[in-house]
Amino acid sequence: xxxxxxxxxxxxxxxxxxxxxxxxxxxxxxxxxxxxxxxxxxxxxxxxxxxxxxxxxxxxxxxxxxxxxxxxxxxxxxxxxxxxxxxxxxxxxxxxxxxxxxxxxxxxxxxxxxxxxxxxxxxxxxxxxxxxxxxxxxxxxxxxxxxxxxxxxxxxxxxxxxxxxxxxxxxxxxxxxxxxxxxxxxxxxxxxxxxxxxxxxxxxxxxxxxxxxxxxxxxxxxxxxxxxxxxxxxxxxxxxxxxxxxxxxxxxxxxxxxxxxxxxxxxxxxxxxxxxxxxxxxxxxxxxxxxxxxxxxxxxxxxxxxxxxxxxxxxxxxxxxxxxxxxxxxxxxxxxxxxxxxxxxxxxxxxxxxxxxxxxxxxxxxxx
Numbered sequence: 015x016x017x018x019x020x021x022x023x024x025x026x027x028x029x030x031x032x033x034x035x036x037x038x039x040x041x042x043x044x045x046x047x048x049x050x051x052x053x054x055x056x057x058x059x060x061x062x063x064x065x066x067x068x069x070x071x072x073x074x075x076x077x078x079x080x081x082x083x084x085x086x087x088x089x090x091x092x093x094x095x096x097x098x099x100x101x102x103x104x105x106x107x108x109x110x111x112x113x114x115x116x117x118x119x120x121x122x123x124x125x126x127x128x129x130x131x132x133x134x135x136x137x138x139x140x141x142x143x144x145x146x147x148x149x150x151x152x153x154x155x156x157x158x159x160x161x162x163x164x165x166x167x168x169x170x171x172x173x174x175x176x177x178x179x180x181x182x183x184x185x186x187x188x189x190x191x192x193x194x195x196x197x198x199x200x201x202x203x204x205x206x207x208x209x210x211x212x213x214x215x216x217x218x219x220x221x222x223x224x225x226x227x228x229x230x231x232x233x234x235x236x237x238x239x240x241x242x243x244x245x246x247x248x249x250x251x252x253x254x255x256x257x258x259x260x261x262x263x264x265x266x267x268x269x270x271x272x273x274x275x276x277x278x279x280x281x282x283x284x285x286x287x288x289x290x291x292x293x294x295x296x297x298x299x300x301x302x303x304x305x306x307x308x309x310x311x312x313x314x315x316x317x318x319x320x321x322x323x324x325x326x327x328x329x330x331x332x333x334x335x336x337x338x339x340x341x342x343x344x345x346x347x348x349x350x351x352x353x354x355x356x357x358x359x360x361x362x363x364x365x366x367x368x369x370x371x372x373x374x375x376x377x378x379x380x381x382x
Contacts, residue, residue, distance in 0.1 A: 076125075078365040083337075084352075085114040085126050085369040091354035093144035093160075093195075094295070094342040094369065101344065101352050102129070103369050104145055104159075107136030111145060111157070111172075114369050132170065132178050135162045140192040144251075149201040158204065158233065160194040167192050169206060169233070179235045186224040188212035190248070197252035199260060204230045206239065207262065209249040214267070217245050227252070227262065227275060243281045247271075250305075251343070255298040259323060263293040263305055272296075272305065272316060274323055284325045285316060295343035297351055304351050305329070306340035313340060313353060313372055333372055338363065349374040 076087035085103070092106035101114045103126070112126035134141045140162030148156035157172045158181065167185035170178040185194070188211030195207040210217040210225035217225020220241070227243040243262075250263030250270075260275040261284075270287040287293065292309030301320040304313055312334035318325045333340075333353075341356035350371045357366040 076365055078368060080370070082372065083365065083368050083370050085112070086365040088112070088126070088354075088358075088367040088369070090141075090356055090358040091341060091367045091369070092142060092193075094344045094352055094354050095145060095147060096344040096346050096352050098347055101369060102145065103342070103354060104142045106139075106141035106143065107134075109134040109136070109142045109161070111142070111159075130157065130172055132159060132161055132172060133163075135164050135187075138189050138192060139248075140167070140187070143193045143249075144195045146196040146198055146204070149198050158196055160196050160206065162187060162192045167194055167208065167211075169196065169204075169230070171233070171235070181233050181235060181237050182206065182228075182230060182239055184223060186211040186213075186216055186222060191224070193249045195249055195251045197254055197260065199254050202232050204233045205242070205252055205260065206230060207246065207249045207252045207264075210247055214247065217247065220244075227281075242279060243275060250293045251295045253296040253298040253303065253343075255300055255303075257300045259298070259318075261296055261298050261303050263296050265290065265293060272303065272325070272329075274318075282323075284318060284323065285329065292339070294341045294356075295354070297343045297345035299345070303329075304343055304345070306343040306353050307331075308339040308341055308356055308359075311335050311338055311340065313343065313351060337368065337370055338366070346371065 078086045089105040089108050092104045095102040102111060103114060104111050109132045110128060111130040113129050114126050115124040132142060143160045146158045148154050155174050159170050159172055161168060161170055166183055166187050168180060169182040171181055172178050185208050191209040191212040193209050197205045199205055206228040208224055208226050216222040225246040226241050228239040229242050230237045230239050247264045247266035253261045258277050262273040262275055264271055270290050270293040271283055272285045273281055274284050275281050290309065291307045294306040294308055296303055296305045301317060303316045307314055310331065312331040314329040314331055316325050316329035338355050338357040339360060340353050342354035344352040346352055350373055353370050353372055355367045357363060
């Protein structure tokens with residue numbers, strides 16, 4: 015990657031990150047520059063529903079020598095939200111939501127702080143896929159979550175006290191294809207990306223909520239959803255560029271895709287990967303999209319034209335094979351990209367799963 019391109023990426027991410035907070039984001043017009051992290055302190059979490067083969071959370075020292083690793087020894091991760099110096103990250107299978115703690119050289123074992131938990135069915139690729147902060151979080155403290163239950167996939171709202179409240183139910187559940195994503199595109203509009211529940215036919219069926227982009231206006235218990243786009247495969251993520259585009263990542267049996275949803279409701283395919291590198295979480299600015307990839311074990315950087323939105327050059331990879339399988343992505347205020355690993359879904363290392371901060375490409379990625 016040339017220094018000119020690398021500098022452009024870093025600058026674009028830095029400028030766009032006020033409107034970006036990762037796999038689940040909110041409209042920042044209500045608070046600046048970032049909404050503070052949740053402050054509630056729940057009681058001891060319930061024992062989550064887990065597969066018998068699930069690896070228990072490590073209790074020993076978890077100190078990754080890489081200075082770009084912020085948090086280690088998590089169970090398999092999913093959604094991540096940048097909070098500036100810290101982040102919120104979910105453990106997909108356990109339903110836990112953690113606040114990362116920036117590593118202090120004098121105390122390198124600082125553990126993440128549990129700030130919430132919701133009961134989920136973590137089998138297959140289900141669980142808690144994504145979270146989004148209420149646009150008025152500073153006043154109401156609400157967190158929205160996309161979760162898998164024993165009967166369906168749904169959107170719930172989590173408050174400091176009391177059980178989660180259901181916002182939208184009835185999103186089809188399958189043995190696979192349960193991942194979903196959330197994105198506030200305005201103070202009153204929540205977009206929901208749903209997977210196809212392992213049945214591509216549902217994605218094109220008007221009567222099904224599977225394989226769709228849905229819009230919920232003024233999300234509250236019992237809300238109705240409007241179909242914005244259909245024909246999605248295994249859901250990856252939604253990321254708003256803060257200008258005029260929402261980018262969508264998904265995976266189909268024949269290719270992985272990066273698609274663009276315009277403000278007028280039009281959807282176009284911007285780039286495809288026939289080799290199916292496992293596109294996941296994304297973060298976007300007016301002329302850049304960063305995409306976490308599990309199969310390619312890298313962060314891909316795509317540069318759409320700021321005016322036409324066309325991507326004419328193949329996205330480039332950074333930190334490939336450095337941290338293993340990447341699943342989540344969120345933009346930091348300083349041009350860095352927060353990312354999560356999903357190595358516990360496959361072959362994990364002694365520090366997995368991890369939250370890392372990838373420096374802007376022009377700054378390098380630290381020692382190998």
